[in-house]
Amino acid sequence: MPHAKLPRKSTNIDMTAMCDVAFLLLTFFMLATKFKPDEPVVVKTPSSISDIPLPDVDIMLLTVDPKGRIFFAIDNKGMRQNLIESINSDKGLNLTKEEMVSFDIDASIGIPFNQLKSYLAAPPDQKKTLQTNAPGIPADTAVLAPNNELAKWIYYARTSNPKLRICIKADGDASYPSVQKIIKTLEGYKIFKFNLITNLKGIPAGTAAYDDQQKAKKG
Amino acid sequence: MAEMDTSSGGGHKKGPGVKKGKKLSTRIDLTPMVDLGFLLITFFMYTTTLAKPKTMEINMPYKDPNLKEEEKNKIKESVALTILLSKNHKIYYYEGMATDPTKPPDLKATTFAQKNGIRDEIIAKKKMVDGMKASGALGPKDETTVLIKPDTTSTYSDLVNILDEMNINDVRVYAIIDISDVDQNFIKETELANGIK
Numbered sequence: 001m002p003h004a005k006l007p008r009k010s011t012n013i014d015m016t017a018m019c020d021v022a023f024l025l026l027t028f029f030m031l032a033t034k035f036k037p038d039e040p041v042v043v044k045t046p047s048s049i050s051d052i053p054l055p056d057v058d059i060m061l062l063t064v065d066p067k068g069r070i071f072f073a074i075d076n077k078g079m080r081q082n083l084i085e086s087i088n089s090d091k092g093l094n095l096t097k098e099e100m101v102s103f104d105i106d107a108s109i110g111i112p113f114n115q116l117k118s119y120l121a122a123p124p125d126q127k128k129t130l131q132t133n134a135p136g137i138p139a140d141t142a143v144l145a146p147n148n149e150l151a152k153w154i155y156y157a158r159t160s161n162p163k164l165r166i167c168i169k170a171d172g173d174a175s176y177p178s179v180q181k182i183i184k185t186l187e188g189y190k191i192f193k194f195n196l197i198t199n200l201k202g203i204p205a206g207t208a209a210y211d212d213q214q215k216a217k218k219g
Numbered sequence: 220m221a222e223m224d225t226s227s228g229g230g231h232k233k234g235p236g237v238k239k240g241k242k243l244s245t246r247i248d249l250t251p252m253v254d255l256g257f258l259l260i261t262f263f264m265y266t267t268t269l270a271k272p273k274t275m276e277i278n279m280p281y282k283d284p285n286l287k288e289e290e291k292n293k294i295k296e297s298v299a300l301t302i303l304l305s306k307n308h309k310i311y312y313y314e315g316m317a318t319d320p321t322k323p324p325d326l327k328a329t330t331f332a333q334k335n336g337i338r339d340e341i342i343a344k345k346k347m348v349d350g351m352k353a354s355g356a357l358g359p360k361d362e363t364t365v366l367i368k369p370d371t372t373s374t375y376s377d378l379v380n381i382l383d384e385m386n387i388n389d390v391r392v393y394a395i396i397d398i399s400d401v402d403q404n405f406i407k408e409t410e411l412a413n414g415i416k
Contacts, residue, residue: 176374
């Protein structure tokens with residue numbers, strides 16, 4: 001019987017195109033990735049319906065862990081240099097150049113001034129344990145209280161960059177008085193507007209905000 | 220694309236006496252490379268933080284130390300709702316601001332529950348104020364005012380939750396205020412009366 005001869009097709013697929021796509025995507029993700037900065041403590045923020053995104057630059061982050069310890073961070077590396085220099089001269093910490101550089105590369109700080117020098121002089125692996133066991137920055141409800149070190153940090157950070165937006169990232173289980181200390185300190189500097197970092201949650205149906213959202217959707 | 224031209228270039232044919240070397244295929248199997256590529260993509264996809272954290276903006280009431288006493292307290296009793304945040308995520312609330320010591324407010328307890336929680340109370344209060352505005356008992360500029368007084372035993376999540384309720388229910392005027400001794404006594408008395416320790 002005569003067979004119609006089917007042309008034999010090679011089962012060898014050319015992978016080149018797929019490879020191209022894979023590496024294109026890889027490049028995209030590599031460039032888009034912004035690694036989470038090292039955080040000294042794990043903080044579980046409460047949720048709210050607010051959906052304002054956190055700005056990328058010029059933020060001052062005040063982290064409060066469940067035990068009420070306060071950590072301070074600013075994002076800009078150059079500013080950190082100015083900040084530590086001002087703190088150094090104000091508090092007479094006698095920090096060396098290396099210690100100041102060591103401050104620059106840190107993510108956040110939760111060490112009182114009197115331990116700052118020994119902390120910054122410590123080698124990197126030791127710093128990590130010191131950071132997790134850090135007592136947090138001492139704060140008080142009165143701005144001018146001598147033990148309100150947080151006030152000093154905020155003051156010098158704002159003098160080096162007045163545009164700084166202040167964000168409070170506190171754990172849901174942190175007690176109110178520990179957050180109140182921050183709020184009162186900010187109020188003492190006449191900062192009445194700041195941001196609280198929260199997770200996003202859905203707007204419950206049948207409320208005023210829900211109606212607004214529906215209206216906005218319809219246009 | 221992945222192959223290379225291995226036929227000897229130039230076009231001139233080798234003579235019959237010349238032995239052909241065994242032609243090795245230069246076709247590379249790209250499968251492992253693709254595998255590697257996708258593995259890395261998966262890694263970066265997991266580590267990347269596409270969902271940016273959201274923030275909630277709050278405005279604290281402007282405090283002017285030079286403000287005269289008589290200029291303060293412009294809020295009318297009838298538009299105010301005082302909310303006290305207490306331990307174990309409990310909420311106590313009363314109408315008005317309890318400025319008159321002879322008439323202690325009627326303190327009621329509630330929670331952040333979705334149903335029959337504080338939200339219903341805020342909605343009810345708003346309705347009441349709107350009704351009073353419609354009937355002319357209140358001026359057009361009067362708005363529901365919520366005074367939030369967190370107790371020292373309350374947590375940060377209580378504060379965020381109550382602020383969130385303000386946004387959810389579109390309460391424009393609200394303030395976080397320090398709890399007074401009077402209010403703390405109210406809580407204590409109510410707790411005692413209800414047998415809560």
